[in-house]
Amino acid sequence: MGPERPVRGRHLPRGRDPAAGRRGGRRAPGPVAERRGVNMARRSHRLFARWYPKAAASIEDRGLGEQRARLLAGLSGRVLEVGSGHGANFPHYPPAVTELVAVEPEAALRDLAREQADGLGLAATVLDGQAERLAFENDSFDAVVSTLVLCSVEDQDRALAEIHRVLKPGGRLVLLEHVGSENRNLRALEYLFDVVIWSHVMGGCHTSRGTGAALAAAGFDTAGLEPRRLPYLPYPLKASPHLAGEARKPA
Numbered sequence: 001m002g003p004e005r006p007v008r009g010r011h012l013p014r015g016r017d018p019a020a021g022r023r024g025g026r027r028a029p030g031p032v033a034e035r036r037g038v039n040m041a042r043r044s045h046r047l048f049a050r051w052y053p054k055a056a057a058s059i060e061d062r063g064l065g066e067q068r069a070r071l072l073a074g075l076s077g078r079v080l081e082v083g084s085g086h087g088a089n090f091p092h093y094p095p096a097v098t099e100l101v102a103v104e105p106e107a108a109l110r111d112l113a114r115e116q117a118d119g120l121g122l123a124a125t126v127l128d129g130q131a132e133r134l135a136f137e138n139d140s141f142d143a144v145v146s147t148l149v150l151c152s153v154e155d156q157d158r159a160l161a162e163i164h165r166v167l168k169p170g171g172r173l174v175l176l177e178h179v180g181s182e183n184r185n186l187r188a189l190e191y192l193f194d195v196v197i198w199s200h201v202m203g204g205c206h207t208s209r210g211t212g213a214a215l216a217a218a219g220f221d222t223a224g225l226e227p228r229r230l231p232y233l234p235y236p237l238k239a240s241p242h243l244a245g246e247a248r249k250p251a
């Protein structure tokens with residue numbers, strides 16, 4: 001595989017590294033990246049990365065694409081997407097987003113995301129990275145986007161702390177995530193299911209996570225989140241509760 005290459009779309013100024021933040025001017029991985037240990041050891045999910053884009057494409061037209069468009073419609077300014085996968089959200093970013101930086105740990109998905117950005121003529125920079133260690137300055141993004149990612153990060157509390165850190169005060173974490181059942185017994189079953197099989201074959205995904213409570217514990221105002229069902233997803237996610245909307249970092 002060739003060297004990592006940021007994709008710069010037609011609206012992105014050249015010679016400036018988004019990973020260095022607004023006040024920085026160094027290229028990634030600069031001091032911020034090194035300090036935060038960007039290349040933290042992580043189990044790779046190469047097989048998942050190979051089949052996920054096709055599987056996801058089959059449900060975009062059945063409702064997921066519309067859901068993405070509604071979620072992202074109000075975004076503006078400098079936006080970070082964590083776990084961007086193959087760039088399924090990219091067609092839905094509105095023109096008011098002046099700079100898009102995406103972080104994705106799987107190389108194959110990054111390549112597809114870059115192709116997607118190129119094809120759309122989108123101003124996106126796609127970087128290797130993990131939500132748990134974001135190579136960006138504090139308070140440097142107007143919004144962070146996470147769709148179907150917080151179920152898969154290895155350390156959710158750490159990922160949320162990082163997202164909170166890089167958001168500007170008053171900034172929004174815009175998300176669509178499936179979460180664990182509110183019923184304790186069902187949740188215990190989900191946990192067992194995750195440990196025995198699901199997480200291993202689904203790229204580290206978990207069906208049992210208490211993401212709503214974790215968001216509140218990380219300091220987000222969760223009033224802008226709503227419960228959703230996504231009936232077009234395959235089982236067991238079809239039956240899972242979802243959270244959609246925005247969690248705010250207090251101003």
Ligand SMILES: C[S@@+](CC[C@H](N)C(=O)[O-])C[C@H]1O[C@@H](n2cnc3c(N)ncnc32)[C@H](O)[C@@H]1O
Nearest residue numbers: 083084085088106130131147148149152153154
């Ligand atoms: C189910 S896919 C969702 C992809 C995309 N966000 C979408 O909506 O289609 C989960 C994504 O999270 C990424 N991921 C897994 N662990 C991650 C981590 N620690 N930090 C950031 N992304 C991660 C995976 O590589 C994968 O692209």
